[in-house]
Amino acid sequence: MAEQTTQQAEQGAERTPQWAMAIDLDRCTGCEACVVACASENNVPTAGEDQAAMGRTKHWIRIDRYYEGEFPDIKVKYRPVMCQQCDEAPCEPVCPVNATYQNAEGLNVQIYNRCIGTRYCANNCPYTVRFFNWFAPEWAAPLNLQLNPDVSIRPAGVMEKCTFCAHKIKRAKLDADAEGRELADGDAQPACVQSCPAEAMVFGDMSDADSKVAKQLGSGRSGQLLESLGTKPRVFYLEKAD
């Protein structure tokens, strides 16, 4: 990483972006479009009826529901939860083979090939957003015809989770390079952000003060999930202070 930074300094190249996401809970309607978009973008396999009943579904992003008040005066609040891309991620130090680590852009990356399946990372994730491949993945027809060629299929026995659509970030960088320009705010957009009809989610480089996400973070409404654990997530939730 140090070497990379020096190289970039020599070339006077662009800064290393620091990816972050802001989710406006006051806008989220709980429609789950993000859940569907994520599954089809990232080749997340379906589990089947029996496995789903056991609790073996895979949803890299899920909508948690919080209820306030007593029936019938009940208010539901929705919270999309995916890998929080923590700066102090509890999942990383416990892996005996270094199959998961934080890269220079702040993404917690999972190296599928390196994973031997101790499942320690999943146990130590307070958000329970890591998913295990219990069997080799299968897609019932016609879902097998819509697999995304940009995303690798994970074999049986390895851990997987939200990548912040790392392949789309890479594509955006390649496109920007090809056009001989710098990566602009909004070039890289994860599938969940793109698909949100309420525009509740914003993704971008939080180290760039002009980016949409940086402005959202400075709005005074932002907080983190299970902040007291000190995991320093890169996903921020915006909420009207009560």
Next chain:
Amino acid sequence: MDAIPTTALTPDSGHASVRADLLGRMRGASGPYLAGVAVCGMIVAWALFAWGYQIVNGFGSTGVRRPVYWGFYIVNFVFWIGISHAGTLISAILRLTGAEWRKPVTRAAEAITVFCLMIGGLFPLIHISRPWFFYWMLPYPNERLLWPNFRSPLFWDLTAILTYLSGSVIYLYLPLIPDLAELANHSKGAKRRIYRALSLGWTGSDRQWQALERSMKLMAVVILAIAVSVHSVVAYDFSMSVMPTWHNTIFAPYFVVGAIFSGIAALVLVMAALRKMMGLERYLREVHFVNLSKLLLLMSLIWGYFTFSEHLTTWYGNLPSEIRVFQIREHGLFGMLFWTMVACNFVIPFVLLGISKLRSIPTIAVSSAAVLVGMWLERFLIVVPTLSTPPLAAAWGSYAPSWIELSITAGTFAAMVLLYLLFVKAFPIIAIWEYDDGVRAR
């Protein structure tokens, strides 16, 4: 079957008669013995089939699921590594303190350590979903300069267990050497050559005895330190995490105490079985059981104290994430298991061993069996309730083992019995040379 001398033997009777008696017991095999080997062998074979099925069909064939990513395998792992502390404690402490009564007990104890480590050490392999890559956890040289993660408690675990296994194999082997030479003298053909080679040229000279005594003392000290560190590291697998009730400072000493506790219980049960089945009443006398039962009672009290402290602080502290685990652990199905554990680990030993009138070999054996059940439940209640209630309520779940985990668990108990059955026919289960007056005089 060769005739076994029937003259009354005590540890004080002549070395020659002890030798003839113990060597005689290694010859031949009775019908029940062969039946035992066959039954255990079949259960072990079935467990191996289950493991193969799991590897071929995917880890999903177990009952593990989100969010309980660890199940029976980790419970069994901690349980077997715990029992392995029998050998170290009894043998090393008693050897170092020069307790004379330990003589007929040490080898049985040391063998438990080695076999339990062999079985317990298999569980990480069974537990990982891609066991064919297990060597990635080892710091071996490779062209991509990839290292294991030295920060991971699982890596510490691997290091600790491999150290403990090699240490305890040496510790079992050293006091076997004089007996191996003796066995060579009393065997013929290939057997003689094998025992001769294993005895490493032992002639029984003064220099050799001195070297052996020195190395046994040294290993006793080394192995004690390793044993304490091993179970602390096993505890760190849990306490280094951020999960409610796992992240806990009490776990390392609590696990060491629990390990020694279950180790003594296992030793008592093995001794009771050996005594009954091999007719070793002359060697394994009531005094041995009573002395061990006092140790067992002491460990039961310490265990009760630790358990009380752990639960009291969780309850009084009343942290939202921890109190949830506390509540499910003390009520419902987990609650039934919890109170069974308290009965097995504390109430039964406290009554049966605490009241001296009730203390006899059968009640000591019953308490030991109860402690083994209780200590298995303790590990289960540490692993599963915490995992089934992670901090975010949306992810709560449950766990039930599949036939694979049940078969493999049964298989490990059968493997323990099988290894022991084979061991008593290959090596004298009681150290013959320890009864040699000449040696004792040294």
